[in-house]
Amino acid sequence: MSQQQQARQRQKREILSNDDKERLKERLNTSYSADILTIARHFGSRPLATTARVTDIDINGITIEWQWADATKRKSATDEMQFAFRDISGPSSVLHEVSNLAIEAHKALGLAGEPQLTKDKREVDAKNLVDFTFRLPGALTMASIAFGVWLLTYMALVNNVHPRLRFIRHWVSQDTCYHLFVWALIVHALEAGAVYAFCYLLKVIQPQQMNTNTQLKWTLGVALFGIACLHDFAKRVSRQFALVGAN
Template identity: 85%
Template sequence: MSQQQQARQRQKRELLSSEEQERLKERLNTSYTADILNIARHFGSRPLATTARVLDIDSSGITIEWQWADATTRKSAKDDMQFAIRDFSGANSVLVEVSNLAVEAHKALGLVGEPQLTRDKRVVDAKNLVDFTFRLPSGLAMASIIFGLWLLAYTALVAKMHPRLRFIRNWVSQDTCYHLLVWAIIVHALEAGAVYAFCYLLKVIQPQQMNTNTQLKWTLGVGVFGLACLHDFAKRVSRQFSIVGAN
C-alpha cells in the first residue's frame, strides 16, 4: 500500500461523522459558551467580543466565529479563525485542544480559576483514566535489587573473589552465575521493551495519560528494577482495562 493510500485511509478513519460533529458543536456551544468566548477574545484580539460559537470541526481544525460591536460603524461585526488540531483522533482530541486553548486564553485575560471545560474534563478523566505517573519502588526493594544484581555480576565476572564471598563458589559455579546474569539481562530487556511498546501505544491513543518523559521513566525503571516496577505498571494496565470493560 502506498503512502498516499495510507494517508487517505488514516484521514478517513479520523474524520468525525456529520452527526458527531453536530453533537460536539452543540455541546461546546451550549455548555462551554464562556470558554469559547474567552478563546475568541484572546486569540482573535477582540477583548470586547460579545458572542462566540463553534462553526465547524474536522481534521483540519476547529473554526470559531465571534461578534463584537464596531465602534466606528456602530454595527455588529463578525470574524472567525481556524485553530489547528495537532493530534486529531476524534471527539476527545478536539476537547483536549479546546481545553488547552481555553486555559491559555484564561491566563492571558487574567481570569481567576480554570475554564469550565478543563474542570469537567478532569472529573471525567478521573473516572475513566488511570494515572500512569511513574513511581519508584520502595527504598528497600530498590536496594535489594541493586545489591542482588551487583552480587550476581560480581560472581559471574570476577574469578578471584573476595575471601569473605568465596563461600558462594561452594554453591554456584562462576559459569552458572554468568548464565544467570545473561538471562537476567535478557529478561529485563524484554520486560523493558514490552513496557516501552505499550507506553507508546498508550501515548498515541490517550496522550493525556502518557508522554515521552513518562514512557522513558517506565522503560528505564522496568529495565533496572524488573518485576518491582513491572508489577506496579501491570496493575495500572489491569485497572484501565477494567474501567474500559465496565463502560
C-alpha cells in the same frame, strides 16, 4: 503520493465521523459557550467580543467565529479563526485540545478559576482514566535490587572473587552465574521493550495519560528494577482495562 501514504491520509480523515463532528459542535456551543467566547476574546484579540461559536471541526482543527462591536462602523462585525490540532485520536482528544486553548486564554485574560470544560473533563477523566505518573519503588526495594544486580554481575564476571564470597562458589558456579546474568539482561530488555511499546500505544490513544517523558521513565525504571516497576505498571494497566470494561 504513494498508495500507502494515501491510505494513511484516508485513515486520518476518518478518525472523526460526521456525527462526531456535529455532536462536538453542539456540545461546545451549548455547554461550553463561555469557554469558546474566552478563546475568541484572547486569540482573536477581541476582548469585547459578544458571542462566539464553533462553526467547523475537522482533523486539522477547530474553526471559531465571533461577533464584536465595531465602534468605527457602529455595527457588529464578524471574524473567524481556525485553531490547528495536533495529531488527534478521536472526540476525547478534540476536547482535550480545546480545553488547553481555553486554559491558555483564561490565564491570559486574568480570569479567576478555570474553564468549565477543563473542570468537567478532569472529573470525567478521574472516573475513566488511571494516573500513569511514574513513581520509583521504595528505597529498601531499590537497595535490595541494586545489591542483587551487583552481586550477580560480580559473581558472573570475576574469576577470583573476594574470600568472603567464595562460599557462593560452592553452591553456584561462575558459569551458572554468568548464564543467570545474561538471562536477566534479556528478560529486563524484553520487559522494558514491552512497556515502551504499550506506553507508546497509550500515548497515541490517550495523550493526556502518557507523554514521551513518562514513557521513558517507565521504560528505564523497568529496565533497571525489573519486576518491581513492572508490577506497578501492570496494576495500573489492569485498573484501566477494568474501568473501560465497566463503561
